[in-house]
Amino acid sequence: MSTIDILGFALKSLRGYALRTGLMLLAMAIGVAAVVVLTSLGEGARRFVVAEFASLGTHLLIVLPGRSETTGGPPLLLGETPRDLTIDDAVALNRSRAVRRIAPITVGSARVSYRRRDRESIIIGSTREFLDVRHLTMGQGRFLPEADPRRASPVCVLGAKIRQELFGGDKALGQWVRLGDRRFRVIGVLASEGRTIGIDVEEIVVVPVASALALFDTASLFRILVEARTREAIPRAQKDIVDIVRSRHDGEDDITVITQDAVLSTFDNVLRALTLTVAGIAAISLAVAGILIMNVMLVAVSQRTSEIGLLKALGASGRRILVLFVTEAGALSLIGAVLGLVIGKIGGWIVGRLYPALSVSTPWWAIVAALAVALGTGLLFSMLPARRAARLDPVQALSRR
Amino acid sequence: MIQLQQVHRIFEVGDQKVHALDDVSLDIKRGEYIALMGPSGSGKSTLLNIVGLLDRPTSGKYVLDGQNVTALSDQSQAEMRRDKIGFVFQFFHLVPRLNASENIALPMVLAGVPVAERKARVSRILDAVGLTDRAHHRPDQLSGGQRQRVAIARATVMEPAAILADEPTGNLDSASGKDVLDILEALNDNNITLIVVTHDLDIAKRARRRLHMVDGCIDSDTTTGERK
Numbered sequence: 001m002s003t004i005d006i007l008g009f010a011l012k013s014l015r016g017y018a019l020r021t022g023l024m025l026l027a028m029a030i031g032v033a034a035v036v037v038l039t040s041l042g043e044g045a046r047r048f049v050v051a052e053f054a055s056l057g058t059h060l061l062i063v064l065p066g067r068s069e070t071t072g073g074p075p076l077l078l079g080e081t082p083r084d085l086t087i088d089d090a091v092a093l094n095r096s097r098a099v100r101r102i103a104p105i106t107v108g109s110a111r112v113s114y115r116r117r118d119r120e121s122i123i124i125g126s127t128r129e130f131l132d133v134r135h136l137t138m139g140q141g142r143f144l145p146e147a148d149p150r151r152a153s154p155v156c157v158l159g160a161k162i163r164q165e166l167f168g169g170d171k172a173l174g175q176w177v178r179l180g181d182r183r184f185r186v187i188g189v190l191a192s193e194g195r196t197i198g199i200d201v202e203e204i205v206v207v208p209v210a211s212a213l214a215l216f217d218t219a220s221l222f223r224i225l226v227e228a229r230t231r232e233a234i235p236r237a238q239k240d241i242v243d244i245v246r247s248r249h250d251g252e253d254d255i256t257v258i259t260q261d262a263v264l265s266t267f268d269n270v271l272r273a274l275t276l277t278v279a280g281i282a283a284i285s286l287a288v289a290g291i292l293i294m295n296v297m298l299v300a301v302s303q304r305t306s307e308i309g310l311l312k313a314l315g316a317s318g319r320r321i322l323v324l325f326v327t328e329a330g331a332l333s334l335i336g337a338v339l340g341l342v343i344g345k346i347g348g349w350i351v352g353r354l355y356p357a358l359s360v361s362t363p364w365w366a367i368v369a370a371l372a373v374a375l376g377t378g379l380l381f382s383m384l385p386a387r388r389a390a391r392l393d394p395v396q397a398l399s400r401r
Numbered sequence: 402m403i404q405l406q407q408v409h410r411i412f413e414v415g416d417q418k419v420h421a422l423d424d425v426s427l428d429i430k431r432g433e434y435i436a437l438m439g440p441s442g443s444g445k446s447t448l449l450n451i452v453g454l455l456d457r458p459t460s461g462k463y464v465l466d467g468q469n470v471t472a473l474s475d476q477s478q479a480e481m482r483r484d485k486i487g488f489v490f491q492f493f494h495l496v497p498r499l500n501a502s503e504n505i506a507l508p509m510v511l512a513g514v515p516v517a518e519r520k521a522r523v524s525r526i527l528d529a530v531g532l533t534d535r536a537h538h539r540p541d542q543l544s545g546g547q548r549q550r551v552a553i554a555r556a557t558v559m560e561p562a563a564i565l566a567d568e569p570t571g572n573l574d575s576a577s578g579k580d581v582l583d584i585l586e587a588l589n590d591n592n593i594t595l596i597v598v599t600h601d602l603d604i605a606k607r608a609r610r611r612l613h614m615v616d617g618c619i620d621s622d623t624t625t626g627e628r629k
């Protein structure tokens with residue numbers, strides 16, 4: 001019996017029981033579609049996060065005050081109060097030859113006001129380098145001037161939305177705004193460029209780091225962004241930073257240095273694991289579809305007992321009967337799986353239209369895995385019914401009508 | 402061509418043993434026309450199934466075309482069945498979702514006969530049984546007599562050496578029963594061995610050789626010179 005004839009026979013039997021076939025196709029298709037949609041979403045989320053991080057620059061190191069118990073993560077709930085990370089510490093980091101530039105950062109929130117209008121805003125204290133390290137662009141005016149980071153100066157740069165809210169259509173450059181109880185002159189406005197990880201640059205006010213420390217009455221920086229000269233220089237820079245700060249802090253290791261790469265790969269791993277988990281859960285529905293196929297095939301075998309007897313009388317061996325039934329289940333699973341892929345793709349496309357930021361894309365391995373699992377369960381679960389059919393005694397099978 | 406030697410077939414139902422065939426020995430030559438008669442439960446179907454390789458004797462020897470087939474594997478028995486034997490059943494046993502042509506072609510599909518040859522043989526045989534205009538009808542669109550003719554066409558399409566018919570007219574009115582028998586006898590004229598199980602004495606009289614069974618034994622074996 002040729003392969004084409006075997007397939008033809010299987011497809012004809014499937015067509016012969018349209019309702020049964022339709023339901024099984026549906027079960028298989030739903031399972032596969034679930035796998036495709038869920039992995040697409042997971043993969044989309046992963047790519048989104050990775051792209052966001054990459055936009056921050058990949059030779060970036062972040063220095064935080066306080067020692068982290070686990071390597072890589074920032075200190076979250078730590079008992080001891082670490083020594084302050086000061087502007088002097090930041091400036092000292094420039095001694096390392098692996099470091100291209102540094103941007104000390106302090107963050108707080110304060111009331112910003114201009115004439116009658118005011119609002120609460122995030123205030124970032126930093127230096128000229130912040131612009132380059134965070135890849136920001138200016139909308140109007142200039143950014144903070146090149147200056148000694150230890151010197152305070154009453155100038156500020158506004159996020160686009162803050163400017164809009166305080167000034168409306170009026171000219172902002174050169175005006176004096178109030179931050180808390182101090183006055184600052186607006187020297188620039190940031191271009192609006194949407195969200196990046198962490199903060200919305202449209203809703204910040206940037207001032208020189210020394211001014212911010214004075215404003216919040218503290219000596220400790222929130223963190224120091226350090227850009228290494230090259231990607232290869234990152235480990236070297238990390239070691240230098242630790243050494244320099246240790247020598248300045250009486251031999252104590254009381255800072256944490258995390259690299260962009262480490263954060264990136266952590267996120268990458270977590271999100272990939274999440275995608276796999278979700279895909280695995282969806283795959284359970286495929287197994288359910290497989291069990292459904294088994295049950296329906298068992299019913300089919302008992303419904304078609306006399307046909308099986310007939311096939312044997314016409315010269316089909318037990319093996320041939322087995323192949324015919326397994327082929328039937330295999331064809332069913334494969335058609336269902338392809339249907340599911342199409343449905344899943346359409347579903348992914350719709351989600352992509354609704355949430356354009358999530359670059360929904362189905363990883364090739366998910367397609368291969370969904371097809372393989374669908375076909376695998378179909379074949380596996382049809383073995384039992386097919387063997388039962390193959391073993392039927394033809395005389396008894398024929399006596400059933 | 403068909404030789405049975407001391408064949409027994411014992412069914413075990415629970416702890417009871419049913420001796421369906423009790424020491425049957427039989428010798429059938431190619432081209433014979435045999436009517437198998439006997440009361441219900443006397444073992445006619447069992448005998449036919451063993452001759453057709455659908456069932457195996459509990460003991461005894463079966464030689465088909467000079468070959469001892471008792472010990473053959475499932476696979477080889479299936480092949481012999483396909484190539485040498487054609488079955489015709491009381492209840493037709495057509496595949497309901499296949500049309501007449503497809504039902505007739507089924508043994509050739511199983512045997513891997515090329516498509517072109519299949520088509521040629523099917524149309525030739527449809528013509529022989531007078532069903533050319535019903536080629537694409539499904540079984541439920543055919544009368545009983547037409548169904549049985551499709552079944553006979555299917556049984557002969559592989560050009561078997563023997564046709565085994567178990568009460569082929571049992572479910573038909575007398576007119577279509579006669580048609581069916583005419584077709585079977587025409588095949589017998591072409592040197593195909595024909596064994597027909599029947600309860601109808603008029604039908605049995607048409608055969609040259611008549612076997613009568615009682616309780617699993619052949620109690621009479623008569624041969625008349627000519628077919629009526």
Ligand SMILES: Nc1ncnc2c1ncn2[C@@H]1O[C@H](COP(=O)(O)OP(=O)(O)O)[C@@H](O)[C@H]1O
Nearest residue numbers: 412414419421440441442443444445446447448
């Ligand atoms: N599969 C079976 N299991 C048990 N007993 C059977 C089986 N097949 C046939 N028999 C018994 O064997 C005897 C012969 O049956 P069968 O050959 O069908 O008779 P006939 O065709 O002459 O009516 C009967 O008593 C029947 O009950």
Ligand SMILES: [Mg+2]
Nearest residue numbers: 445446447567
């Ligand atoms: Mg019988």
